[in-house]
Amino acid sequence: ETVLTQSPDTLSLSPGERVTLSCRASQSVSSSYLAWYQQKPGQAPNLLIYGASSRATGIPDRFSGSGSGTDFTLTISRLEPEDFAVYYCQQYGDSQLTFGGGTKVEIK
Amino acid sequence: EVQLVESGGGLIQPGGSLRLSCAASGFTFSSYAMSWVRQAPGKGLEWVSVIFGGDSTYYADSVKGRFTISRDNSKNTLYLQMNSLRAEDTAVYYCARESIRGYRDFDYWGQGTLVTVSS
Numbered sequence: 001e002t003v004l005t006q007s008p009d010t011l012s013l014s015p016g017e018r019v020t021l022s023c024r025a026s027q028s029v030s031s032s033y034l035a036w037y038q039q040k041p042g043q044a045p046n047l048l049i050y051g052a053s054s055r056a057t058g059i060p061d062r063f064s065g066s067g068s069g070t071d072f073t074l075t076i077s078r079l080e081p082e083d084f085a086v087y088y089c090q091q092y093g094d095s096q097l098t099f100g101g102g103t104k105v106e107i108k
Numbered sequence: 109e110v111q112l113v114e115s116g117g118g119l120i121q122p123g124g125s126l127r128l129s130c131a132a133s134g135f136t137f138s139s140y141a142m143s144w145v146r147q148a149p150g151k152g153l154e155w156v157s158v159i160f161g162g163d164s165t166y167y168a169d170s171v172k173g174r175f176t177i178s179r180d181n182s183k184n185t186l187y188l189q190m191n192s193l194r195a196e197d198t199a200v201y202y203c204a205r206e207s208i209r210g211y212r213d214f215d216y217w218g219q220g221t222l223v224t225v226s227s
Contacts, residue, residue, distance in 0.1 A: 001169070035213035037153075044202055044217035045145075045153065051211050088153055092212035095166050097143070097155040 002027050002093050004100035012108040019076040021103045023089035028069045033092040036065055036074045039102075040085045048087075049074065079105070110134040110216045112203050117221030124193050124225075130186040130203030130218055138181040141206040143214065144188045146199035146223075154199075157188065158206070171197075193225045 003026040013019060023034070031052040037045035047056040049065035052072060062077040076083055084107050089100040116128040130142070144156040157167045157177040165177050176189040186203050200222050204214035 033212050035211070037214075039153075044219055045214070046217075047207075047213055047215050050207065050209070050213040050215075056213075056215065090153075090155075090213070096168070097158070097212060099145075099153040099155065102152045 001096055002029060002091055002098055004089050004091060004098055006087075006089060006100035006103045008103060009101070010104045010106060012106050013079055014108045015079050015081055017079050019074075019079055019083075019105060021074040021087055021105075023067075023072040023074070023100050025070045025072070025091060027093075029072075029091045029093060031068050034065075034067070034072050035090045037088045037090065038083075038085045039088065045088065076105075110205070112205065112216055112218035114201065114203055114218045114221040117201065117223045119224045119226065120193055121227050122194060122225055125189070125191045126193065126223060128188040128190065128201055128203075128221060128223070130188075132184045132186065132203075132205070135205070137179075137184040140208065142179060142186045143204045143206060144177060144186075145202045145204050145214070145217075146197075147202070147220075148196075148199045151199075156201070159186070190223070193223075195225050197223060198225045199223060 005024045007022045034052040036049040039045040053065045086102045086104045111133045113131045141160045143158040159177045174192045178187045200220040202220045203218045205216040207215040
């Protein structure tokens with residue numbers, strides 16, 4: 001099973017700041033099979049990025065994804081108030097899907 | 109509009125059984141792979157199981173042999189039969205649709221149903 005490790009666990013930031021979230025895999029992941037989600041309290045997750053770098057429908061262009069192999073990154077170019085949430089990466093490999101443990105982006 | 113509505117959660121004793129349902133609408137249900145993903149209270153997301161349009165199924169090791177995923181395409185409904193429930197199965201269970209593009213990402217999610225396993 002491929003383990004995804006997200007870092008840091010929590011980020012305390014102010015609106016307008018740039019955010020970089022890390023997702024590291026225990027073995028190589030096909031870029032086609034790496035996705036990012038945002039989850040707000042009491043809500044279901046919402047797809048942000050698929051295929052490592054493609055934005056899902058309706059996602060603002062301040063969100064971008066990059067990476068390959070074992071290292072992937074989600075970047076928010078300028079934090080808006082509605083972006084404070086938990087972010088998860090997710091991969092598929094060997095008939096198993098796994099999620100990272102999440103990174104919480106909180107207001108400083 | 110795509111909608112996924114889960115039901116069937118509740119309080120169940122350890123060792124008991126429960127069946128979750130997910131009613132789908134707004135898309136051609138039979139054409140999509142569907143998954144169950146769970147989230148223990150205050151914890152992260154855990155993929156549980158997937159069923160493809162052709163009825164092939166896969167499970168996380170943590171539930172293999174205890175849970176069974178199925179679908180009724182005539183009723184546009186996804187199911188999860190959960191047997192031999194344990195305290196660690198306590199979670200919100202989401203049904204999620206895999207996108208048609210084949211990237212194994214989930215483009216729509218239900219709002220979830222809470223399963224509590226406790227005596």
